């Protein structure tokens with residue numbers, strides 16, 4: 001057993017919730033094949049972390065790895081003017097990248113000096129399994145931001161917060177979507193499940209689905225317990241849910257249950273729905289210039305709902321354009337009511 005405790009998936013999902021899509025594992029890029037073997041010891045020491053160590057030695061390899069380079073480990077002996085230049089390219093591609101230099105007792109001072117001059121001050125000894133384990137565990141986000149978005153029906157979360165969830169993902173925050181029904185009233189169950197999976201995969205999000213009775217969620221027993229169970233598994237730091245200012249009875253029921261279930265989650269925000277009332281009163285606006293068009297692509301997965309006007313791309317984009325008037329230097333924004341927020345915004 002690792003000194004760092006149980007892996008993040010230690011708490012099983014509650015009965016009645018199915019994981020329909022797994023979120024992607026995180027990729028840690030290792031520059032310097034010689035260091036990879038040594039690092040595996042640290043990965044083993046850290047326990048069953050959902051991440052993969054991948055050798056990548058050029059910006060192109062980092063790009064094709066399909067993951068934002070959130071942690072890049074560089075062998076100190078490889079640092080020269082060319083590689084330092086390459087690191088600059090990587091950081092321009094993925095500004096959130098954390099670069100850590102691999103150096104041990106036997107490493108020469110020249111490489112370390114070069115690292116310092118390049119602004120790389122984080123150093124870990126690849127043979128120090130405990131130090132590597134701690135670095136990797138921190139990377140998985142044990143103390144970092146984790147997001148859970150809760151909706152009554154397939155497509156609710158994506159319509160209300162899709163671009164913001166994509167922004168979380170681009171910052172490396174793991175995102176889970178909990179959809180409490182299969183949306184059987186609005187279409188064929190299996191079609192809607194498949195569409196929801198497609199949308200989750202497009203957002204690089206985990207998809208958890210319940211099977212509460214569509215349009216009759218107010219009568220569903222134990223919805224609070226169900227959401228509490230998911231929160232125990234996902235351990236979110238931020239929860240997004242329906243607003244209470246909503247004409248749909250299921251949305252209001254999910255709002256009420258989630259507010260209670262998420263009482264210990266540091267941040268709790270409510271998103272807008274097509275059925276929101278005018279009383280919806282957002283005070284938080286997330287700039288989504290970089291992800292609004294990707295959101296349109298995510299919504300396109302809901303083909304069975306294509307006749308619904310609120311999924312029309314120009315309406316989705318125009319709504320975000322409208323809310324951006326609350327921010328400066330922003331073209332597109334998504335609005336949220338704030339039920340609870342940390343001092344420091346995470347998106």
Ligand SMILES: [Zn+2]
Nearest residue numbers: 152153156251
């Ligand atoms: Zn809905």
